[in-house]
Amino acid sequence: xxxxxxxxxxxxxxxxxxxxxxxxxxxxxxxxSNFEVLVVDDGSSDDTPGIVEKFEERDSRFKLLQKSNGxxxxxxxxxxxxxxxxxxxxxxGDDIYHKDKLATHVARLDRDADVGVVYSAxxxxxxxxxxxxxxxxxxxxxSNPMLALLCKNFVGHGSNxxxxxxxxxxxxEFDEDLRSWEDVDFWLRIAATQKWRFYREKxxxxxxxxxxxxxxxxxxxxxxxxxxxIQAAKERSPQLIxxxxxxxxxxxxxxxxxxxxxxxxxxxxxxxxxxxxICDKSIFYRDMRSLLTLVSVRLSRxxxxxxxxxxxxxxxxxxxxx
Numbered sequence: 389x390x391x392x393x394x395x396x397x398x399x400x401x402x403x404x405x406x407x408x409x410x411x412x413x414x415x416x417x418x419x420x421s422n423f424e425v426l427v428v429d430d431g432s433s434d435d436t437p438g439i440v441e442k443f444e445e446r447d448s449r450f451k452l453l454q455k456s457n458g459x460x461x462x463x464x465x466x467x468x469x470x471x472x473x474x475x476x477x478x479x480x481g482d483d484i485y486h487k488d489k490l491a492t493h494v495a496r497l498d499r500d501a502d503v504g505v506v507y508s509a510x511x512x513x514x515x516x517x518x519x520x521x522x523x524x525x526x527x528x529x530x531s532n533p534m535l536a537l538l539c540k541n542f543v544g545h546g547s548n549x550x551x552x553x554x555x556x557x558x559x560x561e562f563d564e565d566l567r568s569w570e571d572v573d574f575w576l577r578i579a580a581t582q583k584w585r586f587y588r589e590k591x592x593x594x595x596x597x598x599x600x601x602x603x604x605x606x607x608x609x610x611x612x613x614x615x616x617x618i619q620a621a622k623e624r625s626p627q628l629i630x631x632x633x634x635x636x637x638x639x640x641x642x643x644x645x646x647x648x649x650x651x652x653x654x655x656x657x658x659x660x661x662x663x664x665x666i667c668d669k670s671i672f673y674r675d676m677r678s679l680l681t682l683v684s685v686r687l688s689r690x691x692x693x694x695x696x697x698x699x700x701x702x703x704x705x706x707x708x709x710x
Contacts, residue, residue: 393424393449395494395550396473400463401427401481405434407597410517412443412450414484420491425450426467427481431457436481460546461562461570468556476553483547484513484595493550496587504584505551505575507543508593515597524596526588529675533579533586534628538621538636539671540643541572542588545596549575555584567606569613573620580624607644607656614640638668639678646681654685661685 397415401408408427415425429437429452443450455466468476475497479485493506512522524544528536536542543549549571559577562570578584618636622629629636645660661682664671671678 393473394422395420395424395475395477395490396467396471396553397423397425397477397479397490398464398467398471399425399427399479399481400430400460400467401432401436401440402430402457402460402463403432403434403436404481405432405436405439407482408436408439411479411481411484412440414487415450415479416443416447417487418485418490419487420494423449423477423490424471424473426470427452428463428467429454430459430463431455459564459567461564461566465561465564468553468561471553474553475550476556477550478546478548479594480545480547482597483545484517484597485547486591486593486595488591489593490550492589492591492593496589497550497552500585500587502583502585503587504555504578505543505549505586506589507548507550507586508589508591510544510548510594510596511592513595513597517595517597519595520598523592525590528586528588532628534576534621534625535632537572537576537579538618538629538632539639539675540677541575543571543575543586546571547594547596551578552584566613566616568610569617573617576617576621577624580621607648610647611640611644614644635668635671638664638671640664641667642671642678642681645685649681649685657685 399411412425427440427450429440437452437454440450440452444452453466453470455463464478475494477490489508492508496506497503507526509526510524512520514520526542526544528542529539530536555578558581562574566573618633618640622633641660641664645657645664648654648657648660672682673679
């Protein structure tokens with residue numbers, strides 16, 4: 389085993405036996421090799437730990453950590469506490485890294501001392517691994533990362549960010565009381581230090597899987613968590629954030645509308661879009677993706693057919709359910 393790995397890849401895993409092998413294989417294919425992989429089994433009831441053990445047996449860089457179920461933030465924090473690397477990479481147990489993901493981000497962090505977080509564009513894939521038409525560029529909508537994050541999580545999803553381990557000591561761990569928006573909250577706390585830059589790699593370096601299922605995410609809970617994260621950001625930086633609140637809430641409602649639409653709940657999607665319009669209608673003519681969401685909600689019957697063809701189902705949920 390390498391004495392000190394350069395980077396620790398934290399893989400929270402909860403009942404992902406159908407995906408975890410492909411996820412870990414994408415790490416075996418990395419062009420950068422000085423890493424450790426800490427798979428945190430968060431109380432799975434399937435064969436997830438058994439599959440991970442096989443990787444652990446044949447490659448000393450892989451390690452299985454097991455704990456009782458506590459949710460995504462709890463699993464990430466548990467892994468980070470055991471990490472030995474200078475840098476931390478996050479990878480959900482059903483997503484996939486491009487072979488150059490680690491090499492590209494490590495090189496940037498080594499090169500630029502003021503960069504705290506690196507991430508890339510990403511591609512959405514279906515449950516069966518086939519790519520969809522949906523990609524995330526990661527381009528912020530504002531030059532100030534705090535204001536940009538309040539509008540959109542430009543990092544995109546939980547398998548994209550790579551950051552310096554010292555940032556956890558500086559801003560704290562992922563908030564385990566948040567059942568969603570926990571990654572946005574973490575990035576916002578880093579941005580609030582005004583010390584660290586976020587760097588975007590324009591290439592697609594990871595794939596983000598969606599799974600066919602019912603509309604299993606809790607929209608009420610997501611809305612409450614979103615409001616908590618926005619308010620916490622305002623308390624940290626009131627003069628900067630206060631004027632931005634109507635726009636931040638408009639983007640939050642637009643995001644919830646998109647989730648409802650993708651889950652097939654067009655009536656609730658229309659309600660959220662109406663709330664977004666009340667908060668700040670300008671987001672729909674300043675931001676193309678917001679406009680597309682608005683149009684998609686208004687043309688919801690056609691949109692449902694497009695989603696079904698792309699994702700293999702008119703309804704889907706993004707993973708980690710505990």
